[in-house]
Amino acid sequence: MNKIKLVLALVIFISFTALKTKDDDFVKRSFDAATPLYTSLLNLTGDNFKNYPHSFLPNGTVKYYQIDEWTGGFWPGSLWYIYEFTREEKWKIAALKWTNSLESNQFNDKHHDIGFMMYCSYGNALRFDNNPKYQQILVQSAKTLTKRYSPIVGSIQSWNQRKSKGDINTWEYPVIMDNMMNLELLFYASKVTKDDTYKNIAIKHAEQTMKNHLRTDYGSYHVINYDPKTGKVLHKQTLQGFSDESNWARGQAWGIYGFTTTYRETKDKRFLKTAVKMADFFLDHPNLPADGIPYWDFNVGQAGYKPDWNFDPNRFKTTPRDASAAAIASSAMLELSTFLNGKQKEKYYNAAVKMLKSLSTDQYLNTDKANPYFLLKHSTGNLPSGREIDVPLIYADYYFLEGLLRYQKLKK
Structure with a gap:
C-alpha cells in the first residue's frame, strides 16, 4: 500500500513539474x-x-528621442528587468549607466511625463542599488511635477497650451489619461519624505480623472481641456483614437494601470x-x-x-x-x-x-x-x-x- 502511495505521489509530482515547466x-x-x-x-x-x-x-x-522626451526612462527600465531575470552583471552595469544619464531630468518641468522618465528608471534602480542619491533625485522629480498642479483645476497639467486636433479648439489646460501613470512618483515622494503634499495632489488628480475622463460605461476620453481660471471642463477629445467618442486602447490601459496603482497606495x-x-x-x-x-x-x-x-x-x-x-x-x-x-x-x-x-x-x-x-x-x-x-x-x-x-x- 505504501509503495502504491509513493508511486502515485511521484506521478503527481512529475506531472505538476512538467506542467509548471511548460507553463x-x-x-x-x-x-x-x-x-x-x-x-x-x-x-x-x-x-x-x-x-x-x-x-x-x-x-x-x-528612432531616438532626446533626453527630455517622455520615453527616455523605459530603456534603462527594460535593462533593469533583463538584469532582474538573468542576474548577469553586464545588464546591471548598462542599466546603471543609462539610469544615471537621466539625472538632469529631475528638473524637467516642460511636461508631465517626469514620472515615466524617472520612476521607470531610478525607481527600478533603487530595488537593486539602495543609493541615497537616487531617493533625492526622485523626490526632486516629484517636486518638479507638482509645479504643474493647479488647485483650481485639481489636476496636473499634461501639455502646455496648444492647438487641439484639427485646430478645432485651443487646449488651455489639457490633462490626458496617460497622466495617471505619473502619480506613483508622487506617492513614493510622500512615503520617503513623510510629507503628504505629494500624495494629496495625486489623490486629487485621480479623483478629477475619475470624474471627467470616464464615460458611464467606463470607457475613457484621452484629453480633457480645462479652463485654468475656473477649473471648468471646456471640451473632451480622444486625440490618438479613432474619434472623440471612441475608446483608444492604450488610453484605457493607462487608466487600468493608474487606478490600480492609486488603489495600492491609498x-x-x-x-x-x-x-x-x-x-x-x-x-x-x-x-x-x-x-x-x-x-x-x-x-x-x-x-x-x-x-x-x-x-x-x-x-x-x-x-x-x-x-x-x-x-x-x-x-x-x-x-x-x-x-x-x-x-x-x-x-x-x-x-x-x-x-x-x-x-x-x-x-x-x-x-x-x-x-x-x-x-x-x-x-x-x-x-x-x-x-x-x-x-x-x-x-x-x-x-x-x-x-x-x-x-x-x-x-x-
Missing part, C-alpha cells in the same frame, strides 16, 4: 529573445547618452472600483480580438463613430493592433488580481496571462528578427497623426517585461 516556458522564451536584441541595441547606442531608443523606422534605422475602494470597471470594459468589449491583443482603438470603423481627421479604411490590409496596450493592461491586471478574490481575481489574472502568452508567440515576439533591436512587434503609437503604425515601441517592451516578472513572482 513558464513563455517567460523564459521571451527573455531569451530579448537578450540578443538588447545586446545589439546596447552595442548600437554605445555611451551616447543623449539619444534614447524609442522605435524602429521603416527605413531600417532606430486603499480607497473608489479607485479599485474604477480600475475594475475599466478592466471590464477592456476585456468584455465585443471588438476585442480572440487573442486579447486589442486593435489600436476599440471602435475603429464602427457605425456611430465619426473621426474628424482623414481616415482611409483601405489604407491597411488589417486594422492595426496595439501590442503596447496589451502589455500595459496585462501588467496592470496581474496587480489588480491581487486585490480581489474569487471569480474576479481569476478573471483578471487569467486575462493577463492570456495576453502575455499571446505576446510571447511568434506573431508578436520578435523571434524572426523583423528588426534587430526591439522585442515586441505590432504596436501603434499615434495613428491619426500617421506616426508609429505597426512598429516596435520601447514602452511596449518595458511593460511586457514587467508583466512577465509580475507573473513569475505571483506563480512563486
Whole structure:
C-alpha cells in the first residue's frame, strides 16, 4: 500500500513539474529573445547618452528621442528587468549607466511625463542599488511635477497650451489619461519624505480623472481641456483614437494601470472600483480580438463613430493592433488580481496571462528578427497623426517585461 502511495505521489509530482515547466516556458522564451536584441541595441547606442531608443523606422534605422522626451526612462527600465531575470552583471552595469544619464531630468518641468522618465528608471534602480542619491533625485522629480498642479483645476497639467486636433479648439489646460501613470512618483515622494503634499495632489488628480475622463460605461476620453481660471471642463477629445467618442486602447490601459496603482497606495475602494470597471470594459468589449491583443482603438470603423481627421479604411490590409496596450493592461491586471478574490481575481489574472502568452508567440515576439533591436512587434503609437503604425515601441517592451516578472513572482 505504501509503495502504491509513493508511486502515485511521484506521478503527481512529475506531472505538476512538467506542467509548471511548460507553463513558464513563455517567460523564459521571451527573455531569451530579448537578450540578443538588447545586446545589439546596447552595442548600437554605445555611451551616447543623449539619444534614447524609442522605435524602429521603416527605413531600417532606430528612432531616438532626446533626453527630455517622455520615453527616455523605459530603456534603462527594460535593462533593469533583463538584469532582474538573468542576474548577469553586464545588464546591471548598462542599466546603471543609462539610469544615471537621466539625472538632469529631475528638473524637467516642460511636461508631465517626469514620472515615466524617472520612476521607470531610478525607481527600478533603487530595488537593486539602495543609493541615497537616487531617493533625492526622485523626490526632486516629484517636486518638479507638482509645479504643474493647479488647485483650481485639481489636476496636473499634461501639455502646455496648444492647438487641439484639427485646430478645432485651443487646449488651455489639457490633462490626458496617460497622466495617471505619473502619480506613483508622487506617492513614493510622500512615503520617503513623510510629507503628504505629494500624495494629496495625486489623490486629487485621480479623483478629477475619475470624474471627467470616464464615460458611464467606463470607457475613457484621452484629453480633457480645462479652463485654468475656473477649473471648468471646456471640451473632451480622444486625440490618438479613432474619434472623440471612441475608446483608444492604450488610453484605457493607462487608466487600468493608474487606478490600480492609486488603489495600492491609498486603499480607497473608489479607485479599485474604477480600475475594475475599466478592466471590464477592456476585456468584455465585443471588438476585442480572440487573442486579447486589442486593435489600436476599440471602435475603429464602427457605425456611430465619426473621426474628424482623414481616415482611409483601405489604407491597411488589417486594422492595426496595439501590442503596447496589451502589455500595459496585462501588467496592470496581474496587480489588480491581487486585490480581489474569487471569480474576479481569476478573471483578471487569467486575462493577463492570456495576453502575455499571446505576446510571447511568434506573431508578436520578435523571434524572426523583423528588426534587430526591439522585442515586441505590432504596436501603434499615434495613428491619426500617421506616426508609429505597426512598429516596435520601447514602452511596449518595458511593460511586457514587467508583466512577465509580475507573473513569475505571483506563480512563486
